[in-house]
Amino acid sequence: MLGEPWHRIISITSTDPDRSPARHPGGDYALDRGFRGIAWTSAALILALVAYIIVEIGGKALPAIAEYGFGFLTSTTWNVQEGHFGILPEIWGTLYSSLLALILGGVFGITIAIFLTQDFLPSRLAVVFRTIIELLAAIPSVVFGLWGIYVLIPMLRPAANWLHEEFGVVPFFGTSLSGPGLAPAALVLAIMILPTVASISVDALRQIPYKVKEAAYGMGTTRWEAILKVMLPTAGSGILAALVLGFGRALGETMALAMLIGNSNQISLSLFAPANTLAALLASNFPEAGEVEVQALMYAALALLAITLVVNIVGLAAMKFATRKFEAER
Amino acid sequence: MSASDLTSESPSFDITSASHQLHRAPFEGRALKSGFLTGLTWIMAVLASVPLFSVIYMLLIEGGSRLDWEAITALPPSAFEMGGGFGNAIIGTLIMVGIATLISVPIGLFAAIYLAILDPDSKLAQTARFLAKVLTGFPSILAGVFVYAAMVVTMKSYSALAGGVALAVLMLPTIVLAAEQAMTTVPKKMKDAAFGMGCTRAQVIWQVVLPTGMPGILTGVMLAVAGAAGESAPLLFTALFSNYFLSSLTEPTASLSILIFNFSGMPYDNQIELAWAASLVLVLIVLVLNITARFIGRQKF
Numbered sequence: 001m002l003g004e005p006w007h008r009i010i011s012i013t014s015t016d017p018d019r020s021p022a023r024h025p026g027g028d029y030a031l032d033r034g035f036r037g038i039a040w041t042s043a044a045l046i047l048a049l050v051a052y053i054i055v056e057i058g059g060k061a062l063p064a065i066a067e068y069g070f071g072f073l074t075s076t077t078w079n080v081q082e083g084h085f086g087i088l089p090e091i092w093g094t095l096y097s098s099l100l101a102l103i104l105g106g107v108f109g110i111t112i113a114i115f116l117t118q119d120f121l122p123s124r125l126a127v128v129f130r131t132i133i134e135l136l137a138a139i140p141s142v143v144f145g146l147w148g149i150y151v152l153i154p155m156l157r158p159a160a161n162w163l164h165e166e167f168g169v170v171p172f173f174g175t176s177l178s179g180p181g182l183a184p185a186a187l188v189l190a191i192m193i194l195p196t197v198a199s200i201s202v203d204a205l206r207q208i209p210y211k212v213k214e215a216a217y218g219m220g221t222t223r224w225e226a227i228l229k230v231m232l233p234t235a236g237s238g239i240l241a242a243l244v245l246g247f248g249r250a251l252g253e254t255m256a257l258a259m260l261i262g263n264s265n266q267i268s269l270s271l272f273a274p275a276n277t278l279a280a281l282l283a284s285n286f287p288e289a290g291e292v293e294v295q296a297l298m299y300a301a302l303a304l305l306a307i308t309l310v311v312n313i314v315g316l317a318a319m320k321f322a323t324r325k326f327e328a329e330r
Numbered sequence: 331m332s333a334s335d336l337t338s339e340s341p342s343f344d345i346t347s348a349s350h351q352l353h354r355a356p357f358e359g360r361a362l363k364s365g366f367l368t369g370l371t372w373i374m375a376v377l378a379s380v381p382l383f384s385v386i387y388m389l390l391i392e393g394g395s396r397l398d399w400e401a402i403t404a405l406p407p408s409a410f411e412m413g414g415g416f417g418n419a420i421i422g423t424l425i426m427v428g429i430a431t432l433i434s435v436p437i438g439l440f441a442a443i444y445l446a447i448l449d450p451d452s453k454l455a456q457t458a459r460f461l462a463k464v465l466t467g468f469p470s471i472l473a474g475v476f477v478y479a480a481m482v483v484t485m486k487s488y489s490a491l492a493g494g495v496a497l498a499v500l501m502l503p504t505i506v507l508a509a510e511q512a513m514t515t516v517p518k519k520m521k522d523a524a525f526g527m528g529c530t531r532a533q534v535i536w537q538v539v540l541p542t543g544m545p546g547i548l549t550g551v552m553l554a555v556a557g558a559a560g561e562s563a564p565l566l567f568t569a570l571f572s573n574y575f576l577s578s579l580t581e582p583t584a585s586l587s588i589l590i591f592n593f594s595g596m597p598y599d600n601q602i603e604l605a606w607a608a609s610l611v612l613v614l615i616v617l618v619l620n621i622t623a624r625f626i627g628r629q630k631f
Contacts, residue, residue, distance in 0.1 A: 028530045028532075028533075029530065031530070031532050032530040035531070035532040035535070036448055036531070036532075038440050039444035039448050040448075040449075040454070041440075042440035042441035042443075042444060043441045043444040043445060043454055043455060043458045044454060045437055045441065046458040046461050046465075046503075046506065047457055047461060049499065049502070050461045050464070052476075052480070053472070053499075056476055056479045056480050057472070057475060057479060059479075060479045107374075108374055108377070108378050111371055111374045111375070111378075112374070112375060112378055115371050115375045120368070120371065120372070120375075129375070132382055133378065135617065135620065138556060138557075138616050138617060138620045139385055139613060139616070140559075140560030140587060140609075140612055140613070141560070141561075141563070142560070142562045142591050142594075142609075142612075143385065143389075143560075143590065143612065144385070145590075145591070145594065146605055146606070146609055147381075147384070147388060150388070150392075150602075151388055191381045222361060223364050223368070224363065224364040224367045225360065225364070248467045252467070252468070252470070252471065254469065254470060254562075255562045255563050255591060259591065259594060259595070279469055279471045282474075282475060283471055283563060286478070286566065287567050287570065297475075298475070298479070301471075301472055304469060304471075304472065305472055308467065308468070308469055308472075309464065311467075312463075312467040312468075313464060316460070316463055
């Protein structure tokens with residue numbers, strides 16, 4: 001073990017790993033090399049997995065892409081008997097429900113982040129409250145769906161129908177809420193992305209050096225002037241990342257939406273009309289689909305994959321930008 | 331946001347409360363605005379915690395009243411049948427999460443070792459780290475679509491195995507990132523000391539880094555397991571569902587989450603009650619794992 005210790009240290013810390021086994025062909029080094037090989041393979045597996053996912057879904061979608069082309073993305077019918085497939089209503093429903101959820105979940109999420117980081121609570125209580133918000137993220141989607149069906153929808157219905165009767169001319173209230181619909185779905189979605197937005201925003205606000213707030217207070221600002229004019233703009237890119245990643249989460253959310261949105265193939269501005277999303281379409285049609293429909297569903301899955309990949313990469317880029325900014329300032 | 335309707339709000343600030351001598355104007359416009367926003371924040375914070383408590387309350391009331399020995403051991407009832415339970419779904423969930431853990435933990439751990447220690451700045455490590463982050467935002471239903479295309483079509487059958495693999499795809503990025511984080515926080519001087527004593531890299535990792543980073547790694551693994559246990563979208567068309575107890579890993583398998591999904595839409599009270607009871611069991615499993623994970627993570631060496 002202790003022969004030539006000097007060389008060992010050099011070879012261990014050297015950046016070229018393949019030199020050491022050649023110099024010291026012993027059991028320890030064979031093990032070390034094998035170990036390294038396994039670790040390298042595991043890391044490479046992540047790359048392979050992503051590539052395999054794209055190739056597998058893309059490959060299975062190929063027949064449908066060849067058959068329906070881009071018209072698939074802009075057509076509005078989904079008729080298995082006639083072989084007409086289009087996902088425009090689903091794309092619309094996905095974006096619309098996620099956007100509504102983002103507005104609501106974003107406002108609440110950022111407020112919660114301010115609440116947790118700007119000395120509103122003694123630190124012990126803040127930990128308890130943070131845990132409550134984080135446990136919200138742990139509740140399974142399907143349980144939120146069940147809760148939505150039997151608690152949220154009955155609660156929303158009188159209010160929604162009153163809004164429809166009084167303000168029916170406003171397109172947002174253009175229909176009554178008969179059961180499942182966009183509003184309950186978006187509300188549950190907002191609850192589900194709130195923890196994501198809150199926890200990333202908390203990190204962004206925590207990154208700000210304490211002296212920045214001290215300086216603002218020192219100039220005589222009130223607490224909220226400091227928050228709105230100094231803290232939030234300084235944490236801006238981190239909060240943007242929180243919103244984008246929350247949006248990405250909302251786009252791909254499946255079960256709660258499949259249970260609450262009504263799975264109706266239509267495009268409507270009304271908050272109370274049933275709608276559909278890409279993920280919910282996959283969830284409800286896949287199990288009973290025949291071969292032709294599976295190909296079309298694979299095309300829809302590819303569209304969902306493309307949308308979420310782009311949104312997530314944008315969010316991660318914003319987050320990286322946010323962290324870099326502070327590393328440079330310090 | 332007018333100031334006049336808020337005269338009852340008495341703004342109290344941490345920074346000013348300490349200094350009584352300084353002149354304060356509590357009813358000045360700026361102070362009132364600040365007080366108003368503080369009040370609003372409190373209201374929104376309370377509102378945001380309502381859903382969690384509402385869900386837990388409903389689970390305890392609706393699910394608790396139905397939760398008995400029969401519910402957790404019996405087979406699911408058919409349409410007009412009374413009684414029944416979800417024993418096979420509990421076993422199915424445990425087995426599929428077990429398969430997913432067996433697949434994702436070793437791969438995730440070794441990948442994290444590579445990312446955190448062996449070659450953190452290499453192209454491979456940077457790409458893998460980035461893709462792992464991208465995968466954490468990967469819609470869970472697409473994991474199901476992927477495994478359907480890759481396994482169910484070739485094996486020509488829905489199976490517990492396919493369900494387990496789909497869950498493993500979702501667990502992997504969480505485990506990799508948490509384990510990497512845990513290992514990079516191991517102090518550098520501990521590693522240096524071990525290298526100085528003539529340890530090989532494998533020995534340093536096995537005997538110094540892994541034991542030291544273990545609480546963080548365990549936290550990550552348990553959070554991933556909790557997440558997988560609650561997943562339903564990836565199981566919809568990989569494991570499907572079954573009304574019987576599992577007899578082989580290559581046949582359709584029941585799970586708690588799919589049972590809840592199936593029963594929630596049925597027009598029979600018996601099934602809906604069972605859906606609530608199954609939700610209670612599922613949430614108990616998930617929350618216990620979650621809270622344990624936090625507890626382990628807090629105890630730093």
